Amino acid sequence: MKAAYSYSRPEAQTAEVPATETQRDLWLACQQNPALATACVDCISLKFATRVDAGLLQQALNRLEDAHPALRCVFSPHGASLLLQAPAHRKLRLSVISGDGDSARALREAEAATALPLDGSPLWRAHLLSCFNAAELLLSFHSALIDAYSRERLAEHLQAIYHALAAGRQPASAATDQFDAMYALMQQDQSDRRHDAHAYWLEHFRHGVPATPLPTDFPRQGPLAPDSAVSSLQLPASLSEKLLQAGHKRGIGIGDWLLAAYAVFLYQLSGERHRVIGLPVCGQDANALPRALGQFSKLLPLSLHVDENMAFSRCLSRISLAAQMARRHRHVSLHTLHKALPPGQAARPDGALYATVFDYCPSAAPQATEGLPAQADFNEWRVQIRPAGDTLQLDWHYRRSLFAESRMQQRAAQFVQLLEELADYPEQTLTHLRQDSSAQ
Secondary structure, eight states: OOOOOOOOOSSSSSSSEEHHHHHHHHHHHHHHOOOHHGGEEEEEEEEEOOOOOHHHHHHHHHHHHHOOGGGGGOOTTSSSEEEEGGGGGGOEEEEEEEOHHHHHHHHHHHHHHHHHOOOSSSSSEEEEEEEETEEEEEEEETTTTOOOOHHHHHHHHHHHHHHHHHTOOOOOOOHHHOOOOOHHHHHHHHHHHHHHHHHHHHHHHOOOOOOOOOSSSOOOSSSSSOOOEEEEEEHHHHHHHHHHHHHHHHTOOHHHHHHHHHHHHHHHHHHEEEEEEEEEEESSOOOOOBBGGGGGGSSSEEEEEOOOOOHHHHHHHHHHHHHHHHHOOOSSSSHHHHSSSSSSSSSSTTOOOOOOEEEEEETOOOOOSOOOSSSSSOOOOEEEEEEETEEEEEEEEETTTOOOOOOOHHHHHHHHHHHHHHHHHSSSBBHHHHHHHHHH
């Protein structure tokens, strides 16, 4: 089904801010290749166990727009700048649809395949699917403005506003700087911002890029072919709940918790304390997107150091902070970073900075799961975790030319076992974990 949506075009704009270089490149690429535009749509689904008052939800959406300037930005006709609308000229109109579970699936598929036009139209949209005594709200954002982290925070804020209105309370004001880092960055001087990000990444890779490859079953021979496969399993529901509680207890999101566990897992496999992991920050993969870090592309090259004498709880805090800092300094191109690194710094034969990717998809948004992209520098294996009902699903993508199916199934099972151990005993040292792994 193709869901219709509506918006009212504003009569006036109150401010104009320069678009970043990558935003301008993305705007131009979408003009030249309309098929690319659908890859820039990131969706998040909010489910309600009761009926939803569409009028109150529209009010909540209006208040969300008022609180977060990024949601009121549209591209200028020439794509060189962003036009910030005044709150009085809000544009978004909630689309209300009646249906059932099949309608919900069809709506999610339609949203993933429907671009957000860059012709001055809103860069987000909202659909409410009403099903008997339940409802599902599907929010879609253009990745040129809202990244994965901000998308989750916006969803949380919207829910808080709606529940407050439904209870007859005045919604609490949000710290907009926590949510609208992207808009704040757009207001800063562009050259200073790029210089800051450039300096950050040079410092991030001051120890170089580790040369130790991932352990493989078959030898590496020439460029990697697009020969991907996937091994999948679902985590026990009890483990999924345990992981959520473990992250909540320490004030760390489950995505960063799982990332830290994955870094420990790689240390167990190879004994290599320094590893670079690709960290996605957009909801969908698209090979045609510009090779830039973060907001407008696929991956951040996150350089992580593991101390074997450190307890996992402390390692978790350090890795979570490293991931937050990387996301904050995402505005520099991967090409620029390669040029800035000393000769031979990218030690892998293909010049890539990472061989593996970890991807936690918090909203279970439609993902590119037909296998890995064809570029040799994407990764050799990729771990993706996403919600599946009341539990989490683990998808272990890998290259058939490098890894045996039985080995990847074993790796997935070992990772799940490690998650259980880290959730139960977060204070044990990584040396102890490695000894246990060697014994097994």
